[in-house]
Amino acid sequence: MLPSTRRALLQRVAVGQRDGRAPSLVGAVVRDGSLVWCGSRSMIEGHAPDADTQYRIGSLTKSFVAVLVMRLRDEGLIDLADPLSRHLPETTAPSRPGSAADLGGTGLDADGLRAAGRLTVAQLLSHTSGIASETPGPWWERTPGDLRPELADVLGADPVKHPAGRRYHYSNPGFALLGALVERLRGTHWYEALRAEVLEPLGMSRTTLLPQAPAAGGFAVHPWADVMRPEAVQDTGLMAPAGQLWSTAGDLARWAAFLTDGRAGVLGEATLEEMRRPAAPPEDPGGGYGLGLQLGQYGKRRLSGHTGSMPGFLATLWVSPQERVGAIVLANATSGPQVGTIAADLLAITADAEPVLPPAWRPADSLPPELLELAGPWYWGTNAYALRVHADGGLSLGPLTGSGRAARFHVEHNGTGDTWIGREGYYAGERLRPVRRPDGSLSHLDLGSFVFTREPYDPAAPVPGGFPGWS
Template sequence: MMTSSDRLLPGTERALSHRVAVAQAEGRAPSVVGAVVRDGALVWSGSRSCVDGHAPDADTQFRIGSLTKVFTAVLVMRLRDEGLLGLDDPLERHLKGTGVGEVTIAQLLGHSGGLAAETPGAWWERSSAALRPELSDVLGDQPFLRTPGRRHHYSNPGYTLLGSLVEAVRGVPWAETLRSEILEPLGMGRTTPEPVAPHAGGWAVHPWADVMLPEPSEDLGLMAPAGQLWSTAADLARFAAFLAAGDERVLAAASVEEMRAPGAPDAEGEWELSYGLGLQLAHRDGRTYIGHTGSLPGFLAALWVCVEEGLAGVMLANATSGPQPGVVAADLIRIVAEAEPRFPEPWRPLPEGGADEELLSLTGPWYWGTYAYGLRVGPERSVVFEPLRGAGRGASFRALPDGGWVGLNGYYEGETLRVVRRADGGVSHLDLGSFVFTREPYAPADAVPGGVDEAGWRGL
């Protein structure tokens, strides 16, 4: 899968191998596999094992736990893109009789539906699915812990509902839809609901002694969409490339980007975690990561993608606890980003006709009151409006077919920027969501709401 032109520098590869070795030793895991993706291609993989000469490789399966949720979320987004459901639809519209039907699909995707984190009864990850044959067994008599939509609260039963939703709309089992709509198009032939050799065995390591015991591997039944899958570092590298750029065979880039938009915050701390639509988001070391972590008895997993760096990191281990998969996967990205920083795209002028004289005349400084802003032109008549000094809110804007621009990010996302002209056709000011931006700060002749003091600027 790797060619000589893809390879990292020897010093970088050694640093990556060292990080995996430290994770295995300090985390006291039977084995750890790591992998790095750069610009959509697997450029490094390595492993460390407690058995000399018997380390797993990038084609060895591990159970990935809650990383499965990202796959389920992609299936739901596909249904949305096909017009078969809306994210703001109540669940009841498409999946009848759950008893929690007022929860919206978006709330389930982002874990803000108010549902409990786990199922009632026996520990579902370590007990037979026969104990939970119906959705009522997964949800229990009191499925809600709080009012839907108020805050983020991680819910495994919520993803059971999403898997059942996919089955209800498609009319075929979740696993079959997953295989035909995601795994086969992306070439992920080693990602399966049940283990297929070669695969790692799951182990529990005693917290106070260097001894182990095997963990059971249960079929999760209805809970499968929340954590069933087995995968490999190589297959997850393919999935990372998809999460970075989208794939028209599976989900368009715009829809994948929508999944990455943060919702309610998850936790405070160094990671600054939040959650999108089926994707965890983390901010660490000045970088933004998207992906997911996962665990089931005997296994730990993490996949992070740093879109800005064009890098992704994968970490898999066959231990119930010990290594920190999210930290290790992020460290693999950091090591490559710092040792082999990405070359920026070369600056190039706009193509012929890319910016007309009228648009160019709008560039330069504008003033909202006494706040100074600058407007510059981007490709396809887009513009960037940003503060030039001091505090202020900046944003990028996409050109609208009928004139003006719509905000793409930050405070002004979805807001309209338009040019307001005088009776003679000249530009009076810019209007951004009712905020007036003029060429001079508080010029008497400008259309400033509330008017301008006729005496003008003065000293004390």
Template sequence: MTLPSEESPSEELLPGTRRALLHRLAVGQAEGRTPSLVGAVVRGGRLVWADGRSMIDGHSPDADVQYRIGSITKTFVAVQVMRLRDEGVLDLADPLDRHLPGTAAGPGAGAGALTIAQLLGHTSGLASEPPGPWWERTPGTLRPLLDDVLHEPAVRHPAGRRFHYSNPGFALLGALVSRLRGQPWGDALHEEVLAPLGLTRTTLSPQAPHAGGFGVHPWADVMVPEPLEDTGVMAPAGQLWSTAADLSRWAAFLAQGDKAVLSADTLAEMRQPASGPDEADGWTTSYGLGLQLRRQDGRLLYGHLGSMPGFLAAVLVSQRDDVAAVVLANVTAGPAVALIAADLIRIVAEHEPRIPDPWRPLPAVDPALLALTGLWHWGPSPHLLHLRADRGLELIPQSQTGRGARFRAEADGTWTGLDGYYAGETLRVVRAPDGAVSHLDIGTFVFSRTPYDPDADIPGGLDPGGWRTY
């Protein structure tokens, strides 16, 4: 098998692990009745295993064979949009019409001022599919204009109210990138994302070697070739072709970021649910900003699935396990690529659990910050405040009713919440007139050293009778 490095990366996994991965791939190909199935695993940012199974003995595809990846294309578009946001060219709260005027999604066309964030998170309310014939199986020339991808009326639900997957929404985002970059969307993608990350086998059109797409009869073991159409203005919704090797590099980027393309902080923002419950709640599937989220086997996975006539694809990442998986098939329906990818991650995580980084003391510590650590109370609820790297703080509740969060240090001496209830809220150290620390203020919530400290500025004051029995 040809692998994308001179040395076989599979040597980094134990033989038992590799055997279990191959078994899962073989079961997926056989039970899914797909002409071929390719799988890959990334650990520590590197491809450590890749293999393929096919209907042709001795001729399984390798990690350099292209497959159509369908809606995984949307993750690339989302990265392009977030680059524009980080550059200050746009704000996610901007209405699309501010940067891409005159479309059927504009305020003058009855669809309202849909925002860029709503399009990224599929909360715009736009129709799920464009009008006319099935866009994935017909030439893009049948839909030559951007407004051809929207129904009249275009909106199916009130904007911002619910998740409703919209392929036309990403066609609009691709057009937005094209307008702001002053060049075709695909050219901008190559220059600012594909080339910097070394994704040389990710293209708008298939390049040899590539798989052909097939439909398999539901009741008989026979196949029919599927059409491989150029989707035109719908391309940002699902046009791209790629390989297991390239998508492994893409998965590593989604996990770690790359300063030449997009920061790890922005990627972390993209994988927060854009609608519905917070990450701390018990949801099973959700959607961020161009990234699908799912809980499987007790772990949080993010990435995206893809489908086009003749092809299925999945890229999933487990941040906790530092493992990602890629699965590619050349069949319209059959193999559960999302479950296979999740199983590949689970197998590696169970057979070879991640070895944690060694504990190391902080290189330096500010005595004033060290003095803030320890026990604090929100009312009667105890919390422990820990000092972390880079002057960060972490508040950990000591009871079932408390709210914890991590906080990032800011230049002005405050901290900003990174997760949970306090995400985005400001933590301030409030001092008494003599300079001594009085209490912590987190978005007006008072944390004092003792429960309801009478010397702290507690709204409503403390009952003059103090603590007592009845």
């Protein structure tokens, strides 16, 4: 990186640590899949943490659990539309008096567990299940997990606060349920599945369930006085999938690279792109939530990743896949430093000062004539569109002037002739199909039943309702 960029990054970390009154703060930047900068500030002169110092990452844990769930989906073991009860039979438990004794709760708790069983995997991943934000008391982040030995104990008698699928309502117990889902289908503790299936392949040896030295201690800093006290560390048990993990800037740099490009054998880029799509609107403007990933809007920049907090710790990881840049910020304070904003600033400083160089344009070695025949102007009624054919065999369709529905399409080989599937916007998931006349000549394009013709309302094409021509 340029010295001026490094200086600007370190200055932002220093200001963030000072203004946030954090005992320590680490920032890191990832570009093109590699850690390219890491800097830190500490209250102790000459004793700043480095990229190998562990911090608790709180709800960033949810992004790891979500990847495990999406792996199950990609393997065909679950469908995102499955109700939880299909895989966790205990969520269909009857609520007769005394029937919930083996669930570690009351009959009412069994009702709560059964209500959760009707929720889908996708609703839990996207926080649209309507489940309560937190467990019944006591405060789960600050108490031992053995106070909640059964799933019924993390839900309570009345866990569903909103109709499922109707609104975004962040839920920590929802991810406890997803962790239980992973354990049931993998036959092992969710962290062991994570370690074997994700962490080891990505080289993330410093991401653990409990802290391993060197690790930062967590502190509560008095909001109105410059004093602080250590925070206790609790093992949260069944609630661990909501926020238990510890990690380092170095390991999270690998995670940021993975969330940008995917990794063969772990999770593909297409699935990660699916996770980044908005599945739920935000509670406040400027964000949103995908499938286990938070979405952020920072100026014109769209970010994805996750924030996290636990007593004594704050964390944020943001990536901008289009710019191939990511940023991580870790702090050991219960509150104070605005880690989400600092991480977005680190990403913006890098991307603006040293914008990514796009890959060189290269032509295709060859393209089949029937594909090249599709290129050029088309008309949707009287609206002019251009269809472009790309070197990888994909297509893009967009209006020649003004605004309108534009989309990219990827090829689908279905055994009966090529069609193309929309990747974004209005036409996402819709099929674009060239229609030919009996003599093999190209008649028109069918896009979700819309007819695109070579001339405006071409009378030779089967435009519904007919068209008499322009003469």
